Amino acid sequence: MTATYVDGAARQRVPARGGPLRGHRARRWAIVLFTAPFFVLFAAVVIAPLGYALWLSLFKEQSSGLGFGGAQSVFNGLENYLNTVADQAFRDGFLVLAGYSALYIPLMLGGALVLALLLDSGAALLRRFFQLALFMPHVVPGVIAGLIWLYLYLPGISPIVAALRDGGIHWDFLGDRVVSSVVNVAVWEWTGYNMIIYFAALQAIPREVLEAATMDGARGIDVALRIKVPMIRGAVITTLIFTIIGSLQLFNEPVVMDGVSDGIISTWTPNMYAYFEAFGKNNYGQAAAASIMLAALASVLSYFVTKWGNKK
Amino acid sequence: MSRGAVNTFLLVATAYMLLPLTWLLFAATKSLPDLYATPGFAFADLNLGANLSAVAAENDSVFFRWYLNSLLYAGLGAGLGGLISVACGYAFDKYDWPGKEKLFGLVLLGVLVPTTATALPLYLLASKIGVVNSFWAVFIPSLVHPFGVYLARVLSAGYVPGEVLEAARSDGADEVRTFRSVALPMLLPAYVTIFLFQFTGIWNNFFLPLVMLSDQRLFPLSLGLYSWNTQVTAFPEYSTLVITGSLLSVVPLLVVFVLLQRFWRAGMTAGSVK
Numbered sequence: 020m021t022a023t024y025v026d027g028a029a030r031q032r033v034p035a036r037g038g039p040l041r042g043h044r045a046r047r048w049a050i051v052l053f054t055a056p057f058f059v060l061f062a063a064v065v066i067a068p069l070g071y072a073l074w075l076s077l078f079k080e081q082s083s084g085l086g087f088g089g090a091q092s093v094f095n096g097l098e099n100y101l102n103t104v105a106d107q108a109f110r111d112g113f114l115v116l117a118g119y120s121a122l123y124i125p126l127m128l129g130g131a132l133v134l135a136l137l138l139d140s141g142a143a144l145l146r147r148f149f150q151l152a153l154f155m156p157h158v159v160p161g162v163i164a165g166l167i168w169l170y171l172y173l174p175g176i177s178p179i180v181a182a183l184r185d186g187g188i189h190w191d192f193l194g195d196r197v198v199s200s201v202v203n204v205a206v207w208e209w210t211g212y213n214m215i216i217y218f219a220a221l222q223a224i225p226r227e228v229l230e231a232a233t234m235d236g237a238r239g240i241d242v243a244l245r246i247k248v249p250m251i252r253g254a255v256i257t258t259l260i261f262t263i264i265g266s267l268q269l270f271n272e273p274v275v276m277d278g279v280s281d282g283i284i285s286t287w288t289p290n291m292y293a294y295f296e297a298f299g300k301n302n303y304g305q306a307a308a309a310s311i312m313l314a315a316l317a318s319v320l321s322y323f324v325t326k327w328g329n330k331k
Numbered sequence: 332m333s334r335g336a337v338n339t340f341l342l343v344a345t346a347y348m349l350l351p352l353t354w355l356l357f358a359a360t361k362s363l364p365d366l367y368a369t370p371g372f373a374f375a376d377l378n379l380g381a382n383l384s385a386v387a388a389e390n391d392s393v394f395f396r397w398y399l400n401s402l403l404y405a406g407l408g409a410g411l412g413g414l415i416s417v418a419c420g421y422a423f424d425k426y427d428w429p430g431k432e433k434l435f436g437l438v439l440l441g442v443l444v445p446t447t448a449t450a451l452p453l454y455l456l457a458s459k460i461g462v463v464n465s466f467w468a469v470f471i472p473s474l475v476h477p478f479g480v481y482l483a484r485v486l487s488a489g490y491v492p493g494e495v496l497e498a499a500r501s502d503g504a505d506e507v508r509t510f511r512s513v514a515l516p517m518l519l520p521a522y523v524t525i526f527l528f529q530f531t532g533i534w535n536n537f538f539l540p541l542v543m544l545s546d547q548r549l550f551p552l553s554l555g556l557y558s559w560n561t562q563v564t565a566f567p568e569y570s571t572l573v574i575t576g577s578l579l580s581v582v583p584l585l586v587v588f589v590l591l592q593r594f595w596r597a598g599m600t601a602g603s604v605k
Contacts, residue, residue, distance in 0.1 A: 046426060049506030053422035056415045057480060058434075064472040065441055068452035075452065134344055142337040151589065152345045155352065158584045160535040162553040163577045166560055167351050170358065170574065178354065178371025211348060212599075219600040260443070268445045271537045278561055290447050297451050298542075306451055314448040321443050 069314070075307040076100065099308035108286040109309060115198065116288055120266045123202045128262060130210045132255070135217035136243045150218065153211035161208060165275035168204045173279070197273075197282030204272045209265075213258050220254035221247055256328030260321045267317050270294070289313050352581070359578040363571050382575040389559075389572055396548050397555035398580070401534055403466075404551055408473035409529035416476055416529075417522050420483020421514060425496065435484070441477035447538050454542045468543040469551070473533045479525040482598055486521035487514075524598040527591060534584065552580045 079095040103109050134153060138146055156164065171177045172192035183190050192200045224247060232242050248255075270290040277283045277291075285299065286292040289309060297306035354371050359382060365375035386394050423435055453472060457463040491514050499509045515522075540554045550558065556576050562569045588595065 045506055047428075049510070050422050050426050050428055052507065053418040053510070054434075057419035057475070060415070060471070060475045061438075061441060061477070064453060064475050065444060065449055065477075068449040068456060069444070071456055072448065072452040075455070130344075134341070137337050137341055140337060142334040143341060144334075144338055149341050149345060151592065153348050154588075155585065156348050158531065158588045159352070159581050160537070160553045160584075162535075162537045162557050163581060164351075166556060166573055166577055167355055169560075170570075171351060171354065175367050176358075176371075176570075181371070207348065207351065210344075215596070215599050219596070223600075264443060264445060268447045270447060275557060275560065278564055293447070293451060294542075297454075303451075303455060310448040310451055314445055317445050317448075318440075318443060 072307040072311055075303055076311050077304075079304050080301070095304065099304045100312065103305050103308045103312065106292075109289060109292050112286060112289040112292045116267065116269060118198050119202060119269060119288075120263070122199065123205050123266060124259070124262055126202065127206045127210050128213060128255070128258060130206065131213035131258075132217055132248070134210070134214045135221055136247060138214075138218055139221040139247070140239060140243070142239075150211075150215060154215055155211065156207050157209065157212040159208070161271040162275055164204055164208050165272040168200070168207070168272075169276055169279060172200055172276075193276065193280035194282050197276065197280050200280075201269070201272050201276070205266075205269075209262070213262070216254055216258055217251060220251040224250050252328065256324060259328075260324050263320050263324065264317050267313055267320075355574065355578050355581070359571075359575045361571070363568055366570065366574075379575075382571050383579075386572055386575050386579065390547070393547055393550075394555065394576060394579075397550050397552045400466075400549060401551040401553075401580070404469055404473060405530045405533040408470055408533045409526045412474040412476050412529050413479060413522055413526040415474060416479030416525050417483045417487075417515075417518055418510070420480045420485075421487045421491070421510065421518065423480070423484045424487035425491070425493065425514075438477045438480050441475075442481065446536075450539050450542050453539075457543065463543055464545050464549065466549060469536075469540050469549075472539060473529075473536065476525070476529045476532065479529055482525050482528070483518075483521060486524065486597075487518060490521055491517045520594065520597065523591070524594045527587075527595050528598055531584070552576075556580065 076099050077095060077097075078092040079098065081091050081093045137143055138149060143149065159167070171179050174180045177192075180190070180192065190196075228246065228250070229242060232246050237245070268290055269288045273283050273287050274291065277285065277287070285295045290313065293306045293309040293313070296302045296309060350372075357372055357374065358366060360377055360379040361369065361375050362378040362381070365378065369375040419438075423431065423438075449472075454463060454468075457468045462468050495513060495517070496509055499513045500506075504513070534551075535553065536551075537553050537557070540549075540551050541557075544550055544554065547555070547558070556573055559569050559576065560573045563573065
């Protein structure tokens with residue numbers, strides 16, 4: 020293996036002390052030394068668990084004979100996958116997830132984009148204050164955000180429920196329409212974060228491009244939609260991928276509301292299903308199969324979003 | 332759009348973002364009956380002191396244990412993990428070796444793997460080697476932060492000019508020394524940025540501790556507050572504990588983020604223009 024430097028100056032291969040050969044070896048050791056801590060840990064806590072999940076998903080725990088002598092792992096092929104897909108609770112979880120994503124992703128990313136464009140428009144006062152204030156909810160941990168909003172949804176305590184009731188509206192945040200309440204928590208947490216990313220990308224657009232457009236007589240909204248948005252497409256695609264992956268993992272917020280809301284059951288999302296299979300039913304094989312399918316779906320979706328983003 | 336409309340819209344959005352936090356501030360000052368009986372955005376009899384001492388006293392002061400645990404998991408985890416990421420990202424930026432970009436692709440893939448997909452098998456592996464329900468079961472997985480490696484590579488390209496390293500080498504410094512005494516000081520802002528991202532990631536992590544830990548004394552804050560909240564239906568007095576505890580756990584993070592704005596902005600900018 021040959022190890023070289025990246026930078027232009029280094030390409031001239033200035034021999035290090037002790038001659039070129041010694042330099043090569045020293046570089047090789049340096050690379051190993053710098054990268055090994057990360058990759059050893061990465062192998063232990065990412066690759067190995069994924070491999071183990073794959074392995075587990077192919078086996079089934081079976082109690083032997085009359086139920087004495089503990090359980091035995093029996094090779095099961097794709098049975099766990101088929102059972103999981105056939106399970107109504109798992110499929111319902113995906114329906115909930117689909118409804119959640121259809122509402123959450125356009126609302127949150129759209130909102131973030133609009134806010135970033137407004138901040139970038141030149142008409143906004145107090146830009147720094149707005150950025151900081153809009154970002155604040157993201158600093159609140161997901162579980163705590165879920166807890167705060169849970170109280171803001173709770174009749175008797177919530178000033179929102181009270182205000183709506185005074186206005187003649189009886190909205191049950193924790194009943195059948197709980198999906199929209201969970202969406203609201205996620206929108207609250209993530210809009211400011213993505214807005215900052217968009218805003219940073221907008222600020223990086225060369226000003227000459229925008230000046231030229233304005234001189235051609237384009238109006239503010241036209242500049243925003245025809246020039247600015249296409250120019251930050253990379254940031255939009257990246258945030259879309261991360262948002263999709265995050266949405267697929269939906270767990271914290273609904274779990275926090277689980278005990279109080281009639282609309283949320285213990286297998287409400289696919290992740291909650293996997294957790295319940297593992298810790299509620301000790302069915303690790305099926306829990307692993309559900310996790311693997313979720314991870315596979317995440318990578319397939321990111322692949323297509325990336326491809327779609329590059330093509331356009 | 333007129334200037335007035337733009338700013339009105341921004342103000343409304345800001346109100347939406349800040350009102351829940353404001354409500355939390357009001358609610359933490361109220362007794363349980365007042366929480367139900369008084370308007371959400373108004374003070375009642377000041378009961379903050381009593382709420383704080385109730386949080387402090389509950390279950391042998393376990394709340395402070397949680398606080399300390401969160402600080403240890405997130406502080407040590409991001410401190411050490413950030414260094415691991417910086418060293419790795421620096422190597423990706425400044426050296427070439429066969430298969431480098433493939434290996435970097437693996438890192439990027441690591442960014443995309445849902446953390447919840449690894450948590451369950453990680454629990455089973457940890458229980459096999461007998462470290463489940465221990466500090467290490469949460470701490471060691473927290474050290475790995477693929478996004479930090481990505482950021483470190485991008486930021487190293489921006490902060491550390493190759494000529495400076497070359498100068499150090501021709502002065503006779505070996506590779507490790509060059510990294511430690513020349514590159515690392517230049518990478519300090521990058522380290523702070525990566526530290527911040529990892530710190531919030533660990534501080535906010537809920538799934539891994541939930542899966543790994545059963546001993547209350549090892550819980551981080553979010554898991555502890557969650558466990559209090561599961562008692563609320565049976566014991567309503569836990570409401571004030573959860574609310575006051577939530578406020579206490581949010582305030583330090585808000586302060587840190589306001590003070591260190593420059594650094595998280597740098598990270599998000601690097602993440603957006605790749």
